[in-house]
Amino acid sequence: MLKDVTFGQYYPVKSFVHNCDPRIKILFLIGFIVAVFLASNFYGLALCAAVLVIGILCSRVPVQSILRSIKGILFLLAFTAILNLFFYAGETTVVIGEIPLQWGVVNITYEGIYFMLFLMFRLFMLILSSSLLTLTTTPVNLTDGIESLLTPLKWLRFPVHVLALVMSIALRMIPSLMDETDRIMNAQKARGTDFEHGNIFKRVKAIVPILIPLLIGAMRRAEELGDAMDARCYTGSENRTKYKKLTFTWRDLIVFLLCAALIAGVVLCNVYLGSIL
Secondary structure, three states, rough: OHHHOOOOOOOOOOOOOOOOHHHHHHHHHHHHHHHHHOOHHHHHHHHHHHHHHHHHHHHHOOOHHHHHHEEEEHHHHHHHHHHHHHHHOOOOOOOOOOOEEEEEEEOOOHHHHHHEEEEEEEEHHHHHHHHHHHHHHHHHHHHHHHHHHHHHHHHHHHOHHHHHHHHHHHHHHHHHHHHHHHHHHHHHHHHHOOOOOOEEEEEEHHHHHHHHHHHHHHHHHHHHHHHHHHHHHOOOOOOOOOOOOOOOOOOHHHHHHHHHHHHHHHHHHHHHHOOOO
């Protein structure tokens, strides 16, 4: 069940996206998120979706591996869709606000349906783009890229290296904790625990026996990691060098130009094709 979560997992394959500099991939993700939130109509979102499809094809990552990341937010998508469907009362410039169904304080309008689809499509692309970044970038390269991008903060005596180290350890621990959670759940199921039936309170009560051994295991892993770092005389970022140095290539220039073109295209769609927001 938890193996369907793709965040923090890396898919090893040689591709155009895998060979890009992690810094430009992080900047592209930020630019893509900006473009998605700038889009105020479905034309802009369609342009963002086209760029995302190009990225997925160039990454050579199986589509099913990327789509698995949606399973973790299905409840959030459903909850957000219900709220916007029943309680959206704004006015748009695309759909006339007729009320096909009204029941008490609940009003289902064509505007609400339109805005619900718009918001779900936006969240859908945000999750897929974030998942694509983690699937095509190793945790080490990802943290190295973040550390490089935050280098100017060192002038303010901000512990950039410590932040990058914490993020690297956290990303590396996600798959391990998921595997350990699966093992604990299988052990509890063998003892007769039911995680799939009953009301919400019974399911929450059944999760408690999982959290305690999981927390103990995480603390044990953290202690072992700290002992290993002390045994290797780890002293932080002082006078440290890197085995692999990040360099920009022609691939990164193409990605940068694509990101700039995407944002410009979304702005043009907003200006000339109207808005629903």
